[in-house]
Amino acid sequence: MTTDNFARPGTTLHRVVVTGTGMVTPLGMDVESSWRELVAGRHGIGPITLFDASDQRSTFAAEVKNFNPRDYFDRREARRMDRYSHFALLAAAEAIGQAKLEVAPAESFRVGVIVASGIGGVETFQNEVLNLGARGPRGVSPLFIPMMIGNMAAGLISMKYGARGDNMDITTACASGAHAIGEAYRKIRHGYLDACIAGGSEAPICRVAVAGFSNMTALSTAADVERASIPFDAERSGFVIGEGAGMLVLESLEHAQARGATILAEIAGYGATGDAYHMTAPDPEGDGALGAMRHAIAEAGLTADDIDYVNAHGTSTPLNDRVETLALKRLFGERAGMVPVSSTKSMMGHLLGAAGAVEAAILVEVLRHGLIPPTVGYRTPDPDCDLDYVTEGARQARVRAALSNSLGFGGHNASLLLREAEAAR
Numbered sequence: 001m002t003t004d005n006f007a008r009p010g011t012t013l014h015r016v017v018v019t020g021t022g023m024v025t026p027l028g029m030d031v032e033s034s035w036r037e038l039v040a041g042r043h044g045i046g047p048i049t050l051f052d053a054s055d056q057r058s059t060f061a062a063e064v065k066n067f068n069p070r071d072y073f074d075r076r077e078a079r080r081m082d083r084y085s086h087f088a089l090l091a092a093a094e095a096i097g098q099a100k101l102e103v104a105p106a107e108s109f110r111v112g113v114i115v116a117s118g119i120g121g122v123e124t125f126q127n128e129v130l131n132l133g134a135r136g137p138r139g140v141s142p143l144f145i146p147m148m149i150g151n152m153a154a155g156l157i158s159m160k161y162g163a164r165g166d167n168m169d170i171t172t173a174c175a176s177g178a179h180a181i182g183e184a185y186r187k188i189r190h191g192y193l194d195a196c197i198a199g200g201s202e203a204p205i206c207r208v209a210v211a212g213f214s215n216m217t218a219l220s221t222a223a224d225v226e227r228a229s230i231p232f233d234a235e236r237s238g239f240v241i242g243e244g245a246g247m248l249v250l251e252s253l254e255h256a257q258a259r260g261a262t263i264l265a266e267i268a269g270y271g272a273t274g275d276a277y278h279m280t281a282p283d284p285e286g287d288g289a290l291g292a293m294r295h296a297i298a299e300a301g302l303t304a305d306d307i308d309y310v311n312a313h314g315t316s317t318p319l320n321d322r323v324e325t326l327a328l329k330r331l332f333g334e335r336a337g338m339v340p341v342s343s344t345k346s347m348m349g350h351l352l353g354a355a356g357a358v359e360a361a362i363l364v365e366v367l368r369h370g371l372i373p374p375t376v377g378y379r380t381p382d383p384d385c386d387l388d389y390v391t392e393g394a395r396q397a398r399v400r401a402a403l404s405n406s407l408g409f410g411g412h413n414a415s416l417l418l419r420e421a422e423a424a425r
Contacts, residue, residue, distance in 0.1 A: 015268075016188045017421070019261040020099025020249035021361040022091035022199075026062035026242055026348050030094055034348075035365045038373040039394040043347040045228055045240050050205050058219035060228045061205045062242030062349025080143055081156070082121030087245035087354075088153035088201035089160065096161060099249035099261060101195060103162045112165035112193045113158040114184045115247075116176035116200035118353025118408075120150030120169075123206040153201050165193050171353065173408030174313070175272075176200050177246060178356025178416055182270035184250050185416075194255040199247035199357035213241060216280065220316065229350075231314035231343035231375055232321045232389050234382035239315040242349030246358030265364045266419045268401070269302070271295025275411030281319055282407060286327030289313075289407055292415035293331050300417045302401060304331050307339060307417075309372055309402040311359050314343025315350055320407065322384045329387070340397065342375045342390040356406035360416055363404050367420045372397050 023030060026044030027037035037044070047053070048061045069078035069086045078086070092115075103111045124147045131139040146152055151169035158167045166187055170180045177200025184198035204210075213219050220238040222228040229240040256263055271292035275283040282289070297304060313324055329336040344362055351358055366372055371394050378391040399420070406414045 012191065014189050014191060015253040015266060016185045016250055017253050017256050017263045018248050018265045018267060018364055019251055019256050019263060020095035020097070020101065021264065021364050022094030022247040023244070023358055023361055024064060024087045024091050025244040025358060026064055029090070031361065031365065038344060038347055038362065039371055041374050041376045041393055043229065043376055045225055045349055048205065048210070051207050053210065056210055057214040058210060058221055060220065060225055060240055062240055063205055064243055080147065082124045082147045083203035084117055084121055084201045085153045085156055087203060087243070088115055089156060091199060091201065091245035091247040092157045092197055095247040095249045096197065101249055105162065107194065108162050108164040110165055110194040111163040112184065112187060112196040113154045113163050113167050114170065114180045114196055114198045115154035115157060116170040116180035116353050116357065117150040117153060117202055118171060118173050118176045119202065119204050119209065121148035122204050122209050124148045126206050126208045157197055163197060165196070172412040173410055174350070174352055174355055175406040175408035175412040175414040176353035176356065177358065178360065178404065178406035178414035179272060181248055181267070181357060181360050182272060182414055182416060185267045185270050188250055188252050195249065195251040197247060198250055199245065200354040201245035202352045202354040203243045204352055205241055205243050210241060218317065226377060229316045229346050230377040230379070231312070231316045231346050232325070232382060232385040233378050234380040236316040236318060236321060238317055239345065240349035242351045244351050244358060245354050246361045248357070248361060263421045265367045265421050267416060268419045269296035269298070269300030269417035271415040273413045275413065277411050280409050282323045283411065284323060286323045286330060288411060288413040289324055289327035289405060290330050292413040293327070293403055293405065296403060296415040296417040300401070300419070305335065306401050307403055308397065308399040309366060310339060310341045311363055311402065311404040312341050312343045313405045313407045314345050314375070316345065324405065324407065325385045325387055337388055339388065340372050340390050340395060341387045342373055344373050346376045356404065356414060359404045359406070360418070363402050363418045366399050366402060367418060370396055370398055372399065
């Protein structure tokens with residue numbers, strides 16, 4: 001083994017490009033089907049079917065439809081993983097397949113895996129606690145810990161593909177997926193890695209998690225599924241819990257070009273900040289969100305005037321949507337009402353730790369197709385939310401540079417800036 005297989009940090013900053021994307025979402029089992037439903041303005045929200053939710057305050061969720069792990073994994077493999085790991089491996093397989101990335105032993109320490117999860121295997125945790133109560137300590141599965149821990153998705157992906165570089169999980173609540181991609185970007189930009197499989201995965205739709213989010217009044221209590229996830233609408237009452245995974249293959253421009261990879265987009269900037277304000281509520285002035293966006297724009301060497309679209313965090317909670325709107329108005333100034341802003345959570349629900357990763361993959365499609373997904377369900381204007389939320393349906397537009405925002409409990413903020421592939425050629 002030579003030292004060339006290890007980190008080579010230096011003063012050179014490398015451009016970072018996306019060569020593969022993968023998704024498992026409430027709209028489809030891959031990027032193509034998820035994107036098709038997004039631009040058609042169809043949501044994937046419905047009554048909870050994964051457990052009996054009749055006694056819950058919130059009964060809607062955005063579930064991955066008709067998923068049977070035995071359709072994708074053999075019996076033994078399927079039973080040894082939590083649902084969130086199933087989703088992570090499937091999204092990673094799609095991204096790696098599109099990128100045509102093969103990890104040769106000689107470069108294995110130059111390829112990393114950074115996969116986020118806000119909660120990890122919470123369903124496994126719930127079920128094993130029930131087993132403990134019903135049958136005592138001997139009733140707890142020996143696989144309880146490895147199935148439940150939030151880093152296992154990253155570990156499993158690295159094992160499958162032989163990637164032996166940085167291998168980790170990031171847990172920053174709803175900003176987790178964006179932070180994973182941002183930290184992977186930094187590892188490549190500063191020369192520690194040549195490539196990284198990065199993203200997030202979440203499978204939180206189980207009895208205890210829904211009850212917990214519901215009892216803290218975070219979830220929508222709408223009786224009409226069409227009015228459950230309505231970001232920026234005056235009648236919004238909370239988010240709709242969702243599940244799924246998003247993965248990106250990131251590479252240095254030089255590495256991608258050397259192997260003849262197709263470049264889908266460029267990640268040109270990343271901002272990460274903390275509110276230092278409250279456990280669950282955002283800073284009311286939006287300073288943290290604003291700071292993350294400004295950092296991402298500055299790192300890309302751009303200005304706010306260069307941003308053509310924002311995929312908002314847009315959770316459909318009263319506080320988030322108002323504060324994020326304020327931050328965007330402070331960022332864009334007089335241009336605020338002219339920059340398209342939309343929330344794909346109106347169709348996918350909130351995928352928690354996977355949201356930022358899925359939304360980064362969506363930005364890649366926006367840049368490739370020149371088509372902005374809408375904010376669906378919007379009906380009642382809110383005077384505090386008065387931007388262009390693309391409520392008329394998908395909109396054709398030339399998008400050269402775009403932001404994706406992710407804002408998490410604990411005051412964790414992340415903003416990713418992606419540019420069209422032409423800028424990297």
